[in-house]
Amino acid sequence: MADLIQLLTNGLALGSVYALAAIGFVIVYSATGVVNFAAGQFVMVGTFAGVAMLLNAELPMPVGYTAALVVMALFGALFYLVVYLPLRRSPIVTVIIGTVAIGITLQNTALLTFGSWPFRLPSPFEGMMVEVAGAVISVHALAVVAATAVMILLLWLLLHRTAVGIAMRAVAQDVKAARLMGLRVQWLLAFSWILGAVLAGVAGLMLGPMWFADVNMGDPIALKAFAATVIGGFGSLPGAIAGGFFVGLAEVLGASYISSAYKDLIAFGVMILFLLVRPQGIFGEPIQDRG
Amino acid sequence: MLTTRRTLLSLTLGTAVGAALRPAFAAGEPIAIGAAIPTTGPLSLSGKQYFNTLTMAEEDINKAGGINGRPIKFVFEDAGASNSTAVSAFVKLVQETKPPFVFLSSYSTQNLATAPEVTKAKIPVMYAGGADAVADSSGGWMFRIRPTDSLAARGMAQFVRTLKATKPGIMYIQNDFGQGGAQAAAKLLEANGMAPVGSEAYGQNDKDFSAQLLRLRQKGADVILTFVYPADGALLLRQIKALGLKMPVVASSGSFLPASVQLLSPSDLDNVWGVIDTFVDPSVGGRMADFTTRYKAKFGQDGDAYGLAYYDGALILAEGLKTVGTDPEKLRSFIASQKSWDGIGQTYSFDDKGNGVPGVVVVKAKPGTKTLELVERIRPA
Numbered sequence: 204m205a206d207l208i209q210l211l212t213n214g215l216a217l218g219s220v221y222a223l224a225a226i227g228f229v230i231v232y233s234a235t236g237v238v239n240f241a242a243g244q245f246v247m248v249g250t251f252a253g254v255a256m257l258l259n260a261e262l263p264m265p266v267g268y269t270a271a272l273v274v275m276a277l278f279g280a281l282f283y284l285v286v287y288l289p290l291r292r293s294p295i296v297t298v299i300i301g302t303v304a305i306g307i308t309l310q311n312t313a314l315l316t317f318g319s320w321p322f323r324l325p326s327p328f329e330g331m332m333v334e335v336a337g338a339v340i341s342v343h344a345l346a347v348v349a350a351t352a353v354m355i356l357l358l359w360l361l362l363h364r365t366a367v368g369i370a371m372r373a374v375a376q377d378v379k380a381a382r383l384m385g386l387r388v389q390w391l392l393a394f395s396w397i398l399g400a401v402l403a404g405v406a407g408l409m410l411g412p413m414w415f416a417d418v419n420m421g422d423p424i425a426l427k428a429f430a431a432t433v434i435g436g437f438g439s440l441p442g443a444i445a446g447g448f449f450v451g452l453a454e455v456l457g458a459s460y461i462s463s464a465y466k467d468l469i470a471f472g473v474m475i476l477f478l479l480v481r482p483q484g485i486f487g488e489p490i491q492d493r494g
Numbered sequence: 495m496l497t498t499r500r501t502l503l504s505l506t507l508g509t510a511v512g513a514a515l516r517p518a519f520a521a522g523e524p525i526a527i528g529a530a531i532p533t534t535g536p537l538s539l540s541g542k543q544y545f546n547t548l549t550m551a552e553e554d555i556n557k558a559g560g561i562n563g564r565p566i567k568f569v570f571e572d573a574g575a576s577n578s579t580a581v582s583a584f585v586k587l588v589q590e591t592k593p594p595f596v597f598l599s600s601y602s603t604q605n606l607a608t609a610p611e612v613t614k615a616k617i618p619v620m621y622a623g624g625a626d627a628v629a630d631s632s633g634g635w636m637f638r639i640r641p642t643d644s645l646a647a648r649g650m651a652q653f654v655r656t657l658k659a660t661k662p663g664i665m666y667i668q669n670d671f672g673q674g675g676a677q678a679a680a681k682l683l684e685a686n687g688m689a690p691v692g693s694e695a696y697g698q699n700d701k702d703f704s705a706q707l708l709r710l711r712q713k714g715a716d717v718i719l720t721f722v723y724p725a726d727g728a729l730l731l732r733q734i735k736a737l738g739l740k741m742p743v744v745a746s747s748g749s750f751l752p753a754s755v756q757l758l759s760p761s762d763l764d765n766v767w768g769v770i771d772t773f774v775d776p777s778v779g780g781r782m783a784d785f786t787t788r789y790k791a792k793f794g795q796d797g798d799a800y801g802l803a804y805y806d807g808a809l810i811l812a813e814g815l816k817t818v819g820t821d822p823e824k825l826r827s828f829i830a831s832q833k834s835w836d837g838i839g840q841t842y843s844f845d846d847k848g849n850g851v852p853g854v855v856v857v858k859a860k861p862g863t864k865t866l867e868l869v870e871r872i873r874p875a
Contacts, residue, residue, distance in 0.1 A: 206708045209737065213704040311534060319538040320795070321725045323757045332736070339738035414701040415757055417725055419536040423699035458705030464668060464695045466705070 205337035210455050216344035218451020219351035223406035224428035225443035227399040233375040233438050234395035237298050241306035243425025245400055249275050249407025250416045251313055254322045264327055272404050279400025283393045313418040324411030347409045354405055355444060371395060430474040436487025445485055524567035525820060528587035528596035535575035537601055539724055539753055543801030545570060546793050551808030561815040573599045580604035581611055588615045594820040595811055600800055602628055602670040612636055618826040620807040622800060625670040629847035637829050637848040639803040640771055643671060647678035649769045649854040649872040650719050650744050651686060657742055661691045663715025665706055667722055668695040675721035691715050703733050711739055720745045728754040731762045747771055750857060752796035755864055763859035771799040772839040773855050773868045781838045799839060806837035
């Protein structure tokens with residue numbers, strides 16, 4: 204029982220990070236139609252924004268975290284201006300390849316800036332453990348699950364209870380109609396990139412103390428977040444959340460109860476199964492052209 | 495005209511005086527040596543060390559007069575993080591630079607992929623990956639400057655006996671290095687009457703090891719042997735402590751590189767032993783102290799045993815070039831004939847498979863600190 208509690212906590216903490224990265228994926232995809240293959244590198248940039256603020260600038264934690272998220276918001280805006288805007292009228296494949304290229308550029312820029320040695324990003328709950336029914340659980344892992352729940356709640360409130368959020372959903376549904384209704388579509392698209400980047404930043408800051416800050420950390424996250432998005436349903440926020448938790452739990456429980464050698468096969472096997480049987484995922488609607 | 499003659503005379507005189515006063519700096523056409531090592535991507539964590547130590551060796555060799563007066567010049571190609579990139583890097587060096595010698599990666603999967611090209615090119619190479627299989631496919635052209643995985647595994651199995659553990663569990667990275675090391679260790683432990691209670695794998699991109707570690711605990715492991723890469727080795731040690739596991743850990747060399755140790759706190763290293771190539775510490779004194787001090791001053795980081803192996807390798811090569819010239823066949827014979835080459839990190843003795851390192855050392859952090867101390871030297875029979 205103790206082992207199961209420990210595994211579930213670790214799986215949920217891992218799933219939380221995948222879920223946040225997947226939400227960032229979905230927000231950008233819903234608003235712009237771009238599958239951002241640099242999403243994993245966005246998380247890496249978030250972690251290194253934390254390294255710059257907390258380790259290099261030695262800012263106190265609340266200030267450092269805030270500064271890192273501001274950096275991520277600016278990064279999202281810059282990405283919109285420098286990558287998305289110039290490419291927005293290009294074929295969608297060009298934009299997607301553009302995100303791949305930018306992902307590689309980001310990774311190598313981080314390598315040149317921060318070097319190849321990983322960093323240990325501090326946690327506000329450094330070294331804190333609790334014992335639940337014989338299981339030793341890291342407080343940081345519990346905090347990651349709680350913070351993800353809060354982020355999801357805030358995101359839901361933003362999208363359903365604020366004018367900006369409702370406008371974003373309108374743009375996601377039909378760009379032309381939204382423009383005809385007088386919505387400032389370009390600003391809303393920019394805001395989608397900013398929001399995606401900030402969510403990736405939150406994921407990166409939470410991940411840093413769990414995994415170490417490593418310039419190569421983005422690729423595995425992107426793969427798992429992509430699997431989570433496909434399983435949950437491309438374009439669906441509840442799907443991204445469910446998919447993220449599914450992949451996290453499948454990874455940890457699969458390694459424990461089936462085989463550590465084939466644990467990735469479980470998540471990616473399920474993804475392939477969904478692509479074959481139900482390509483719209485758990486929560487997605489049947490695929491149709493965007494308006 | 496007069497001015498021109500005077501200028502020429504002054505220049506000639508100046509050059510002659512300059513040359514006479516200069517120490518033994520090398521001049522003339524450089525001897526290009528290839529180095530296909532990972533300088534970008536996930537493997538660059540250790541690849542950067544090789545780049546640094548080879549650069550340092552180049553400067554040192556040239557300052558000391560080069561190769562019989564000619565400077566040596568390392569030409570680097572990025573081996574990246576895939577086998578195909580490593581093979582391409584080697585082939586590009588061979589075709590474009592045409593070097594008499596090449597340094598390869600320390601990642602066995604890359605070296606296994608490159609081995610057929612080495613045999614085809616008939617150029618001697620040095621590499622640092624531990625998988626025994628590389629030596630089998632080397633065709634006599636590949637020389638290993640780090641311990642083989644089976645040697646490290648023998649050292650680990652031997653040290654498990656010192657710890658008086660009886661139920662070892664093994665954790666390994668799922669690739670040629672990890673699988674090879676884990677299999678060799680399992681075989682040796684079994685032969686010593688300590689059959690492993692479990693053997694768990696993880697992928698190169700994995701970051702959560704809780705499932706594997708808890709399985710080893712469930713199976714009653716009283717010591718964990720790890721075959722890991724540097725960053726995940728550190729992460730693994732942290733997660734062992736985070737899960738409250740109390741058994742001792744005997745870790746492979748990756749966990750004890752400076753890049754890994756800087757990620758750990760002293761408590762993470764409590765009850766952890768490292769079976770590593772050599773003890774790289776200024777306290778050793780002599781040439782080791784000189785190397786570690788100069789490396790830190792030059793690159794702002796601590797040098798490690800992997801990088802030191804490449805530095806030593808470059809010095810062996812330099813001696814070979816001085817003695818037999820740039821003919822690849824003669825260079826190969828020269829290196830193969832070295833049976834007690836006194837390097838900084840090791841006394842290199844190349845066997846008929848090209849393996850040059852005959853022993854390993856056990857280290858441990860001093861209690862409450864991250865300062866490593868030498869526990870014992872193991873030279874398995």
